[in-house]
Amino acid sequence: MELERFSYDNKIVRNFAFATLLWGIVGMVVGLLIALQLFTPELNFSIPFLTFGRIRPLHTNAVIFAFVGNAIFMGVYYSLPRLLKTEMCSKLLSNIHFWGWQLIIVSAAITLPLGITTSKEYAELEWPIDIAITLVWVVFGINMIGTIIKRRESHIYVAIWFYIATWVTVAVLHIVNSFEIPVTFLKSYSLYAGVQDALVQWWYGHNAVAFFLTTPYLGLMYYYLPKAANRPVYSYRLSILHFWTLIFLYIWAGPHHLLYSALPDWAQSLGTVFSVMLIAPSWGGMVNGLLTLRGAWDRVRQDPVLKFMVVAITAYGMATFEGPTLSLKNVNAIAHFTDWVIAHVHVGALGWNGFLTFGILYWLVPKLWKTDLYSKKMANVHFWIGFLGIVFYALPMWFSGITQALMWKQFNEFGTLQYPNFLETVLQIVPMYIIRAFGGTLYVIGFILMMYNLIKTMKKGSFVSEEVSEAPALHNFKDQFRKGNRHRWLEGKPIYFTIASLFVILIGGIVEFVPTFLIKSNIPTIASVKPYTPLELQGRDIYIREACNSCHSQLVRPFRSETERYGEYSKAGEYVYDHPFLWGSKRTGPDLHRIGGKYPNSWHYLHMENPRSMSPGSLMPPYPWLLENDLNTSTTAAKISALRKIGVPYPEGYEQVANAELVKQADQIALDLQKNGIPAEPQKEIIALIAYLQRLGTDIKSNNKLSGR
Amino acid sequence: MIKEILQSIKGVEIYPIISLIIFFLFFIVIGIWLLRMDKNQIIKMKRIPLNNHNNNNLTPGEIHEKNN
Secondary structure, three states: OOOOEEEEHHHHHHHHHHHHHHHHHHHHHHHHHHHHHOOOHHHHHOOOHHHHHHHHHHHHHHHHHHHHHHHHHHHHHHHHHHHHOOOHHHHHHHHHHHHHHHHHHHHHHOOOOOOOOOOOOOOOHHHHHHHHHHHHHHHHHHHHHHHHHHHOOOOOOHHHHHHHHHHHHHHHHHHOOOOOEEEOEEEEEEOOOOHHHHHHHHHHHHHHHHHHHHHHHHHHHHHHHHHHHOOOOOOHHHHHHHHHHHHHOOOHHHHHHHOOOOOHHHHHHHHHHHHHOOOHHHHHHHHHHHHHHOHHHHHHHHHHHHHHHHHHHHHHHHHHHHHHHOHHHHHHHHHOOOOOHHHHHHHHHHHHHHHHHHHHHHHHHHOOOOOOOHHHHHHHHHHHHHHHHHHHHHHHHHHHHHHHHHHOOOOOOOOOOOOOOOHHHHOHHHHHHHHHHHHHHHHHHHHHHHHHHHHHHHHHHHOEEEEEEEHHHHHOHHOOOOOOHHHHHHHOHHHHHHHHEEEHHHHHHHHHHHHEEEEHHHHHOOOOOOOOOOOOHHHHHHHOOOHHHHHOOOOOOOHHHHHHHHHHOOOOEEEEEOOOOOOOOEEEOOOOOOOOOOOHHHHHHHHOOOOHHHHHOOOOOOOHHHHHHHHOOOHHHHHHHHHHHHHOOOOOOOOHHHHHHHHHHHHHHHHHHHHOOOOOOOHHHHHHHHHHHHHOOOOOOOOOOHOOO | OOOHOOOOHHOOHHHHHHHHHHHHHHHHHHHHHHHHHHHHHHHHHOHHHHHHOOOOOOOOOHHHHHHH
């Protein structure tokens, strides 16, 4: 058979590798900074752009989409053409993909510290960036499927199915979760409200973990582990079984992020059932990975690449056991809103994603530069330092999560809360925060060692930008299609395969969404729940800008310990005008859903100026700029009109008088503050924020002073 | 309250059961596929990543290892 010559483009792989290293260190250093801020709030240097609420999303986005994202593309652009024995479909598309993705990352790094955010976790970027992500993602898809179509290998290897499933699912998730109505160039409101917004967001959030942090990495595992160990994967049948069951089951599990919330019970139960079932396919992947090394364990002792990969796969196994455990309602009642969840995600992120990326980099860089690793010893040191880093990260977070949850729930013999002051439960876990920051430091040091080692390796070798190879052309794969081998047929047709994956992931989403969206038309809205006033709306947007929801939930769960502490538990009908929902996922500070009317306006004013003046020892950073900045009221009319379009019942023409109403309410609050000896001016941002906080959760109170509005 | 709303949706209790049945059928179908697969094909497939048509991308250390 005639051999065709072609070459692999290593430049694009190198570029993505550089981007992985660069954004990796950026994301991790920001992570370290916010870890330090949690026990030293002064480390925001009184600069809004460096305050926890704004840079916590910078950390998560940088690590997930910049570090892991670039690592995925690096891994795909190296393995995909080699598995298919062809060059990438289009070098131009590869480059558009690379530069487009970096541009998105840079725009995220600029907008997030500026407080430009949708507030939806891992989907904080505003609508113009959302559109850019969609376009770049489509470019990636065309390039990948185009490459599969012009391949010289009849069979599509299992790693590539994971890549395809990743692509198709992330596309669906991103689009569905990003439906929003633009108000200005950099401000939008989610199309969904309250409970529905929460359901869509956590269907997205959970599956972003599944299809951005898990399936592409399983694909990478199926290529790089056999390569590094120089032996084929343990069971190919198992890989097929766990692929289809994994993508089928994952999509159902999102509601486990909303247990005990105002989400309908049956949807919560569905989330739990499917989460528990997920252990099987997840462990199928782990077992397949570990057993691939059977008979090669002696090499694991010597080869740092394999060491990193073994720990990565083990961390995957641990995290995918912990996940279903956390989705059981009784465990979730303790773990939710605490540091336990932080421990859980970091076992996945530092262990599974981080260590697999490191293993691949240590394997790949010497290949691309055609030399041996500069220092194996240094890589081994990195391994141990990184491993200790994970231990020192996860252990204190588990400990702190459980400690705090138990303190929240502790009653004394008189039947009242043992620790009624929330702050007491925070101060208890400060030592754990310090140890966690130490663990994070170790991990970052390991990363820096790796960067040095890899740069030295690159300097030692010479980069091979085009790698020439040859393979026979693929004439007709129909002759290989035999009866009883339908999966092979499916694999032969990348488009059908993509559609089949899409179909499989859509089933779960549809079953979850349809009834929840039907409820909307049936739900008896609570009569006293009214849309926000213009001032409260502006205040709510400041709440979103400062990402208060990074540390404060707005969801009182139906437990006695919570109703004692915060007040009446939260009802679905209370959120019908919340575009977006602001339930939060972590209580670094107390819940705020019933904060309205709890303290006088002056308390909020002084507390925002310096939290420690009102709660000595508080870990909340001060927000002095809210007292100085004038509220931007030029957007009020546009905001009212946008919200009316998506179903908030503001009367026609209300946007014309909205600012007058806003001034009236602001004057009242300022007057009240002045009466209490605070020289507050009505046009400041703090007034709007106070208006919003005082409104929170008050609509359902019977003798509601504000209900006359 | 939520329960009443749910009861007003026709047949909502059947949702989780339908989900389980769908998954079970799906699982069985894939199982049958797998059992009917040709063993030689599988061996061929799983060796794809290891099929190096040239030694171009071996590092000096690997070439040394190979020659010994």
